[in-house]
Amino acid sequence: MGLDVNITGRQRNYILFIGIYAVLSAILFAVVYLTDIPSSVCDGYFPYADAMANGIFPYTEEVWAYDEWRTWEYPPMAYLFLFIPRMFAPSVAGYQVAFIVMTGLFFILGLWCSERLADRMGHDRLRIMALYSVLMFLMFEFLTDRFDMIPMILTFLALILAMDRKYTWAFVVLAFATTVKLYPAIFFPILAIYMLAKGERMGALKGVAAFIITGLAVLALFYLCGADPLSFTKYHTDRPLEMESVIASLIEFTALLGLTDVSYGFDFGSDNIYGSLPDIFSGLMLPLMAVVLVLLYAHYAYWTLRSGLDKSKLRPDTCLVLTIAMMTFILVSTVFSGQYMVWLIPFVLLLYVIPGKREEKDTMMKLFVIGEVLTQLDFLVNFGFRGEGEAMSALGILILLMRNIMMVVLYLGLTMRLIENDRGKLFRRKARAPE
Template identity: 25%
Template sequence: MTIKESSFKWAVAAMAFSLLVYSFLMWQRKSASAQGDMKVYHSIATQLSEGKIPYRDFTVEYPPLALVPLVMPHLVSLETDLDYRTYAFLYTLDSLLLMLAFAVVLLQVARRWPNALSRWQLLSVYLLFIILSRDFLLWRYDLFPALLTLLAFSAVLLGQPLRAGIWLGLAITAKLYPVILVPVMLVYYVVGRQYRASLALLAGTGLSILLVVVPMMILSDNRVFSFLTYHQLRGLQIESSAAGLLMMVHLPDLTQVSTEFNYGAFHLLAAGVDPVLKVLPWLFLAIFGGLLALFAFRLQRDYRRSGAVSAESLLVCLLATLLIFIITNKVFSPQYLIWLLPFVLFLRVQQIAVVGVIFLLTNLVYPVFYPRLVDPTVFGVLLLNGRNLLVIGLLVQLLKKAGWIRRGPF
């Protein structure tokens, strides 16, 4: 074993130990009472272990493959009746394994990525992001679809479009948001004249979705898509970019603004909410359509010059797509930042630093100063908009650095 290999194994071991200690401390801190999403997970897993059929016998707000990480504590313990504290402990251990698996795939991608951080640097920054995600990583399941998305990205880099499609389809059935990444990967293959690869991507995506959804449709009496109605009925969440702007408009008199808790989150009540909710989906489609057109144009120019398409451009477009979706969404839950992890660690150092600041500010928004947003204060509104403005700034900086938009005076 070389010195380099030995030091790397020590780095992995040190990270695993750090994650273990971190997970234990977070479990001790959070598991004293049943609250938040973990309470929902525990309820769903308990009903599944009792033999009840999701979507038919009880309401589920998540896509079908999301049930896998939720029920895992019961499968590990072989117990059908777990109290909340035991369930939370086992769920934390499962999250730890997911974090380690994510790190392994990150390192595999880094080997094929030009100008990637060194393995030590990559693991250190990854660990830092996990620590900055303290209140919305271990206690949510978003790392699961993020890992599936990272596996899809890795498969594309390896020239395995069918496998990429399969991983992407599984990610869609776990969280739904990765569906917006399918057109991006499709454009990447089509512009590069890889027509068979584009068909393989679609086939893999469709096949994996069908294998998950069809059995659940049969079991649930065609109620598996009820979770879509649940999210359609949600209002404008107070952490969203649009809610932040509306609160800024009412900043001179915040007594005109209030919030209400329903559908598992706090939503904004203020003048202008209803028109904004109607505009946001169209705003996303318009901006996303423009991004895809710009992406196709850039790739065609690269292909004419070199006969190949750039994986770096693919990374930029995948990340930009997620940022646009988050910015224009009516919901901006803290765990949405986990969706960015498959891609942000391969950015330039300055951009990674900006992402780190976004993670830090999100911690301040939730949970540190969240009461000042639930009952809006000037400080809470300014903090939220500062975070959201930085997310928009990251998108603009990303496109400028890639040369996709002209550099302005700043």
């Protein structure tokens, strides 16, 4: 007599996407295990995890990783997630398996977040879960051979908690995500302004306090152990212009045309460009990013905290501002590594489910998918067929330039959409004003 197992449609959805993830994971593991292809997990993360397993506390000693002595370049709690797989596997191969399992669990959490997002916004669960999965699978090696999916999913969870009005927990999770990868901190002012605009002043105060306390608690733990958990910031402020960044791709193209000279080198764990123009822009991008973000916050606060705001427009505008902030951090920067595309996936989903014109949503999705495909081509041409520190080929420069142009077009399109939305609010307010 056969076993009668009743599987619901919801369970079937999870089984389908988790099954695909498992198959792709097995393929990736086999490729790394059977070849000498470079792997961040094996060549970089395992040495740090093994050092911690042997009693070296983060930020206290340099570690031999990626065939050189390296400082601790990530925020403090990133090393918790690098260490967890080492707790279950002392060998490199075992560590990679454990790391893949850990990222798989975060993929499942992201599935739940996408399902919850669909429920909250009145969309079909399967459609949004499938969209989430496809966007993730297109960047698959960046999911299982980097830890960037972890802060991305934590940020996604924080946004879902905010939508569920669990504001304090949203800020706690966002703060924890910030101690894994710094970029979630840019959403802190946006969520605080969002709550103030909703009239949740006490909730905003509690959320701000929760964010600060969580962050300070993590830092205090490391300081008490004799480490400096903020030393990683110097590593990133001193970085030269990474060759994949938007401004670098423009300079590389001008060099291809013979209009300027650049040289290539490998340092700070990335391929960089050097020369008179790169040296100038490497020092300008971080301050420029800060200025753009402050202007975005000011714009958002001005339009959301004014009296007479149509509350129905608050959530769509907030989703738009969150996405623009994320893209500002990526595009107005000295670095645009391939895994940064993974950071954008929750925000692309947010924009897809909020009210708006279907044509605009489809265009946005096409641009992002093209950006993902070009990122994979960039990874293949500029990293698969090219040695560290070597000059880029003309094909590599053009692929990278096209990827960055696609993302800039998307960025400018979203910015114009935000401006048009706010101009519309102004005109509607004037129309309602008494003569």
